[in-house]
Structures are given as structure tokens and as C-alpha cells.
Amino acid sequence: MSYHPDFSLLEAYAQGSIDAIHGVSVATHLEMCPHCRQQTRQLEEHCGDALLNLEMTSSQASAAPTADAHWQQMLEQIFASDAPARPKLTRAKAPVVSVNGRQIAVPRALKRFVSADAKWRSYGGKVFSLALHSDDNTHMNLMYISAGVSIPQHTHLGTESTLVLHGGFKDEDDHYDAGDFILRDGSVHHSPQTAQDQDCLCLTVLTEPMLFTRGVARLFNMFGKGLYP
Structure with a gap:
């Protein structure tokens, strides 16, 4: 980390x-x-x-x-006065998400946002997104990337925070593992990629849509000002 x-x-x-x-x-x-x-x-x-x-x-x-x-x-x-007896605290069980045939435990802080019957959005059967919460233009999602996948290069109209929950990925700057918290803005153009033998699950928060900067993916930019996961 x-x-x-x-x-x-x-x-x-x-x-x-x-x-x-x-x-x-x-x-x-x-x-x-x-x-x-x-x-x-x-x-x-x-x-x-x-x-x-x-x-x-x-x-x-x-x-x-x-x-x-x-x-x-x-x-x-x-x-x-006598101090009241402290209640016995029980450690909540970590919630589990099901995506692409995988069962992945996520931190307890996300327990109230995920459910067993959650409906994931699929992008070509390689990338999956689950909307957790939205507030005005700020969107919080889970993003699952299968092994051996490259996300088209993009930048951000606002800011994007990415927290790696499972596995890892790399981009033009570095490699990121579980627990890493990365903050990006419009000054960064990157293309996240997973290794051939490692998938990745991330928690992302975007304040504005993604804006693709290369290849056919730029067609998504025609729909509004960009694309949320």
C-alpha cells in the first residue's frame, strides 16, 4: 500500500x-x-x-x-458514581459482492451500500460497474475489471478518487494494489490496465464524467459531456 x-x-x-x-x-x-x-x-x-x-x-x-x-x-x-457496564461489541461480518462469477469481500464501511441482489452494468463482459450512491454530480461506484483488460485512455472533467479494494492495476504512472487511494483530475490522462492473471475491484468517486481522449471510445463523449461508469 x-x-x-x-x-x-x-x-x-x-x-x-x-x-x-x-x-x-x-x-x-x-x-x-x-x-x-x-x-x-x-x-x-x-x-x-x-x-x-x-x-x-x-x-x-x-x-x-x-x-x-x-x-x-x-x-x-x-x-x-459507578461506571455503567460497557456493552460487548461484536465485529460486523464483512459484506461480499458477487460479480463476473467471483465472490469478493469488501470493507464493512460499504455494508449499507451493497446487497446480494445488486445489478451490475456490464461493458462487454470485461468491465462491470455497480452504482452505490449519487449526490448531484458526484457518483460513487464499484468498478470491477477482469484480468488482462485495458480501459481506454481518458481524463476527468472533475476529480476521480479510486480506492483499490481487491487485486490491482497499473497505468502510465505506477502500479496500484489493494488499499491504495489515488486522486486524479483533468491534468492526468491515463489508461488503467490489469495483469493477465489478476482482476481488480475498485471503489470510485467521480465529481464529473470521464472524458475519453483516444480511439473509438471518444464516441462516448458525444453523449452529453462524457460518461460516468
């Missing part, structure tokens, strides 16, 4: 300012990546400390002495 969400994206996630769809994508990566989980936990703790300090400063500026005494009394009662 070599590619991760950048710091600003993790910070937005920790602060709760990230949009819902990209939040799901980041949460899915965090489930797969201990390094980013630790970094996000530290960011959340920092945000919590900052909020607590702000609340304490505000309270001290406005509270009367009697209110301070009442607050101290309440804290003493809380610490003196």
Missing part, C-alpha cells in the same frame, strides 16, 4: 467537514490502512482538545462563581 488520502482530506474527515460520499471513500480506506487510521485518530483528538478548550474558555468568561461551584459539584458526583 503506497498511496493514501492527502493530509487535507484526512483533516476534513476528522473535522466532519468532508462531504458524505467522499467521507465513505475515506472511511473505507481507513478500514484498510492502519497508518491513516492512526493519523486520523490523532487529528480527531486534536479537534476534540481544541473544542474543549474553546468551551472552557467561553464558560470561564461568562460563568458566575455560583455556576462554578455547581459545575464542580456535578463533576464530583460523576466521578463518584
Whole structure:
């Protein structure tokens, strides 16, 4: 695992300012990546400390002495009381998707978006797409690419985040494995390819359609401004 969400994206996630769809994508990566989980936990703790300090400063500026005494009394009662028994937590089973005759387990963060009877869209029996959620122009999909397949070269009218869930692929820049989180924009033209012996399942989030830049696939650009998976 070599590619991760950048710091600003993790910070937005920790602060709760990230949009819902990209939040799901980041949460899915965090489930797969201990390094980013630790970094996000530290960011959340920092945000919590900052909020607590702000609340304490505000309270001290406005509270009367009697209110301070009442607050101290309440804290003493809380610490003196017995802590409630913590419920036993059960680890949810990872959901499984069925595509192209394969059964592939995906992170639990996607559990509410996938179902056993999901209807995949097929592109020539080689590439399969499953729409998970859409919000305005932002689309979140699962994308399955069979072994030995090359996606026509394309760019993006907006941004595309790709999280590899299973297998791997390569493009003109590098090779990507399970857990890698890649962010692309209109400055990048690439053609993802799978190895002859390895398929790939990805979680993709697009803010605008794909725009094909070479070959017959450019005909898809005639339909509107491009193509969503």
C-alpha cells in the first residue's frame, strides 16, 4: 500500500467537514490502512482538545462563581458514581459482492451500500460497474475489471478518487494494489490496465464524467459531456 488520502482530506474527515460520499471513500480506506487510521485518530483528538478548550474558555468568561461551584459539584458526583457496564461489541461480518462469477469481500464501511441482489452494468463482459450512491454530480461506484483488460485512455472533467479494494492495476504512472487511494483530475490522462492473471475491484468517486481522449471510445463523449461508469 503506497498511496493514501492527502493530509487535507484526512483533516476534513476528522473535522466532519468532508462531504458524505467522499467521507465513505475515506472511511473505507481507513478500514484498510492502519497508518491513516492512526493519523486520523490523532487529528480527531486534536479537534476534540481544541473544542474543549474553546468551551472552557467561553464558560470561564461568562460563568458566575455560583455556576462554578455547581459545575464542580456535578463533576464530583460523576466521578463518584459507578461506571455503567460497557456493552460487548461484536465485529460486523464483512459484506461480499458477487460479480463476473467471483465472490469478493469488501470493507464493512460499504455494508449499507451493497446487497446480494445488486445489478451490475456490464461493458462487454470485461468491465462491470455497480452504482452505490449519487449526490448531484458526484457518483460513487464499484468498478470491477477482469484480468488482462485495458480501459481506454481518458481524463476527468472533475476529480476521480479510486480506492483499490481487491487485486490491482497499473497505468502510465505506477502500479496500484489493494488499499491504495489515488486522486486524479483533468491534468492526468491515463489508461488503467490489469495483469493477465489478476482482476481488480475498485471503489470510485467521480465529481464529473470521464472524458475519453483516444480511439473509438471518444464516441462516448458525444453523449452529453462524457460518461460516468
